[in-house]
Amino acid sequence: MSFTAAVSQWRDRVDQNLEHYLESAEIARQLFDAMSYSTFNGGKRLRPVLVYAACEALGGNPAAADPVAAAVECIHAYSLIHDDLPAMDDDDLRRGKPTCHIAFDEATAILAGDALQTLAFEILSRPSDYLDPARQMAIVQTLALASGDKGMVAGQMIDTVAAGSQLNLSALERMHGLKTGALIRASVRMGALASGGATEEQLLALDRYADAIGLAFQVQDDILDVEGDTRVLGKQQGADIALDKPTYPSLLGMEVAKVKAAELHQAALSALSEFDDKAILLRQLADYVVERDH
Numbered sequence: 001m002s003f004t005a006a007v008s009q010w011r012d013r014v015d016q017n018l019e020h021y022l023e024s025a026e027i028a029r030q031l032f033d034a035m036s037y038s039t040f041n042g043g044k045r046l047r048p049v050l051v052y053a054a055c056e057a058l059g060g061n062p063a064a065a066d067p068v069a070a071a072v073e074c075i076h077a078y079s080l081i082h083d084d085l086p087a088m089d090d091d092d093l094r095r096g097k098p099t100c101h102i103a104f105d106e107a108t109a110i111l112a113g114d115a116l117q118t119l120a121f122e123i124l125s126r127p128s129d130y131l132d133p134a135r136q137m138a139i140v141q142t143l144a145l146a147s148g149d150k151g152m153v154a155g156q157m158i159d160t161v162a163a164g165s166q167l168n169l170s171a172l173e174r175m176h177g178l179k180t181g182a183l184i185r186a187s188v189r190m191g192a193l194a195s196g197g198a199t200e201e202q203l204l205a206l207d208r209y210a211d212a213i214g215l216a217f218q219v220q221d222d223i224l225d226v227e228g229d230t231r232v233l234g235k236q237q238g239a240d241i242a243l244d245k246p247t248y249p250s251l252l253g254m255e256v257a258k259v260k261a262a263e264l265h266q267a268a269l270s271a272l273s274e275f276d277d278k279a280i281l282l283r284q285l286a287d288y289v290v291e292r293d294h
Contacts, residue, residue: 060195146186155179181214
C-alpha cells in the first residue's frame with residue numbers, strides 16, 4: 001500500500017470513530033457544533049496515524065488502537081481551540097477556516113475545548129474487548145502526562161511567557177519538546193502499548209523516534225512560517241514572527257534550521273533500525289514530517 005493510501009485509510013478510520021463518539025454523546029447543540037467544527041476541519045491526523053502505525057509496527061490489532069487514536073485527536077483538537085484564543089495566540093485562521101472562537105464565540109470555544117479534553121479520557125476508560133485493564137491504565141496515564149502540566153500545557157505556558165524574549169537553543173527545544181513533542185511521543189507510545197507486544201527496548205526505541213520527529217515537526221513548522229504560503233498553510237504565514245516568538249530560523253538562521261530538520265529526520269530513522277518492514281509507515285511518516293508544505 002502506498003503512503004498516501006495508508007494514511008488515508010487510517011484517517012478515514014479515526015474520523016468514523018470520532019463521528020461515533022461525538023454523535024453518541026448527549027451534547028447541547030451549540031457545543032456539539034463547535035466540537036465537531038474544530039474536530040473535522042481538515043486536520044492532518046498525524047497523531048492518530050502515528051498511533052495506528054506504532055501498533056502496526058508491533059503486529060497489533062488496529063481495533064485495539066481505535067479508542068487511542070480517537071482520544072489523542074480529541075486532545076489535539078482541544079489544544080488548538082485554546083491555543084487560538086485571544087488570550088493565547090489570538091489567531092483568526094486555522095486550516096484555512098475561521099478559528100473556533102471566531103466561528104462561534106469565545107465562551108463556546110473554551111467550553112468546546114474543555115469538552116473535547118474530557119471526552120478523550122471518557123473514550124479511553126470505556127470497557128474494551130481488546131485492551132486489558134492494566135494496558136488501559138498505562139495508556140490513560142501516558143496521555144494524561146503528555147497533555148497536562150508535565151507536557152503540552154507546560155510547553156504552552158513557556159511559549160506564552162517566552163513571546164518577545166530570547167531563548168537559547170536548549171530552552172527552545174525544551175519548550176517544543178513539551179508543547180508539540182509530548183503528544184507526538186505519547187501517540188507513538190500508546191500505539192505500541194495498544195499492540196500488546198512491545199518490549200521495554202522497543203518502547204525506548206520508539207520514544208527516541210518520536211522525540212526526533214516531534215522536534216523535526218516543530219522545526220519544519222518554523223521554517224514554513226517564514227517560507228510557506230498562507231493559502232497552503234491554512235493559517236497566516238508569518239504569524240510567529242508577528243508575535244515575536246522565538247523560532248529555530250530566528251535563533252539558528254534558515255540554512256542551519258534546515259540542516260537541523262534533516263539531522264532529526266535521520267535520527268528518527270536510525271531509532272527504527274531494529275524494526276522490520278511492519279514499521280514502514282513509521283519510516284514514511286518521518287519523511288513526511290520534514291518534507292510537508294503545510
